[in-house]
Amino acid sequence: MTTNTNSGGFRGRAREVLLAAVRGLVLALVMPAISILCSVLTAVSVALIPIGVGIVTTPRILEAVRDVADVRRRLAHEWCGVRIPSAYRPVPANASPWTRTLALLQDPQVGRDVLWLLVDMTAGFVTALLPAVLVFYPFEGFAVAAGLWRVLGDGYWYGFVPVSGQATAFAAAGLGAVILVAAFRYAPALLTVHFNLTRAVLDTGQGELVERVRVLTETRKDAVDTSAAELRRIERDLHDGAQARLVAMGMDLGTIEMLLDKDPEKARQLLAQARRASVEALGELRDLVRGIHPPVLAExxxxxxxxxxxxxxxxxxxxxxxxxxxxxxxxxxxxxxxxxxxxxxxxxxxxxxxxxxxxxxxxxxxxxxxxxxxxxxxxxxxxxxxxxxxxxxxxxxxxxxxxxxxxxxxxxxxxxxxxxx
Structure with missing residues (x-):
């Protein structure tokens, strides 16, 4: 049972290392080209703003840059669990092209996105490629030891090992084995380093503030809605309860006033009824007040x-x-x-x-x-x-x-x- 468990753990780790290498290779081969294209388009579009063409093209290009950055944010979270917050300022939907262009150019998060394009095609390329190099480069050393050295020309080096015969080819294979062991241990962490570099560039430090504002906006709306509903409930309870009883008491008292001389017995009955109504109205008012803010809580x-x-x-x-x-x-x-x-x-x-x-x-x-x-x-x-x-x-x-x-x-x-x- 222990052997099976260890074997399963090894296979899981090997799969994780291979995934890190493949993902890093994809990022290194695909994303720099996209980053270069976006950087060139951004620079050209901004340069064309004085003649009016850039006012139309810049918002679309910067929004495309934002989409590229959002893809990297999503991959960082899905592949390595690295959360990269975004803090874009809202742009009015019906704003003029000039207003949209100015708003986007003044947005610190957009500036970070453009800076990230430059970093991604340089340091980002290196950090993304490292896991793939660590995983796949050792197999070249193994191939050299298996006989590839015979078809390689003089002066071939594998890493820091000059390969000139079978003995040095075996030394290359030994170096490859060391690199593969290092890949098995560090390749996933190196991919995480790549995404941490991305976060360091893209994170403006305002992501938490933006989320905080969003939560406060929602809770304020909920508080307003709750207060409005509570006021309607109080109004309804007063109208249907205490107010109705007080109106009935007023009518009874008017009737009593007319019956005092004509029918004292009936007046006394109505007085008792008015007294009961006053007690009930007082109880309802107390219940209502208790529902708003219980006296025991205040005291x-x-x-x-x-x-x-x-x-x-x-x-x-x-x-x-x-x-x-x-x-x-x-x-x-x-x-x-x-x-x-x-x-x-x-x-x-x-x-x-x-x-x-x-x-x-x-x-x-x-x-x-x-x-x-x-x-x-x-x-x-x-x-x-x-x-x-x-x-x-x-x-x-x-x-x-x-x-x-x-x-x-x-x-x-x-x-x-x-x-x-």
Missing amino acids: RGLGDAVRALALRLPVPTEVTVDLPGRADAPVESAAYFAVSEVLTNAVKHAGADRIWVDLHHREGMLRISVTDHGRGGAVIGAGSGLAGVERRLGTFDGVLAVSSPAGGPTMVTMEIPCALS
């Missing part, structure tokens, strides 16, 4: 608010809190309603007989985990409650992770970066 903090939430659940829930202070009110509110949604899901869908909630703060991170021994299978999907929780947390750079294999248990972990007072 006692997140830990006690979650404990109060757990007490209202029909499932036994154990809450562990280790919070030495309080977070900002918006963070506490987001965390509270996120926990509330997760607990609601656990009660409604998981079929759990017990739930555990843990809240603690470590190294600037509020971490909340909710665990149940229900049926499992929870996923973050579009339209699900967990997707809403993820959007709510994303507003504060928070993250949501769900582990829920079929059959359970389910663990939902939430993290929000924040400081405690």
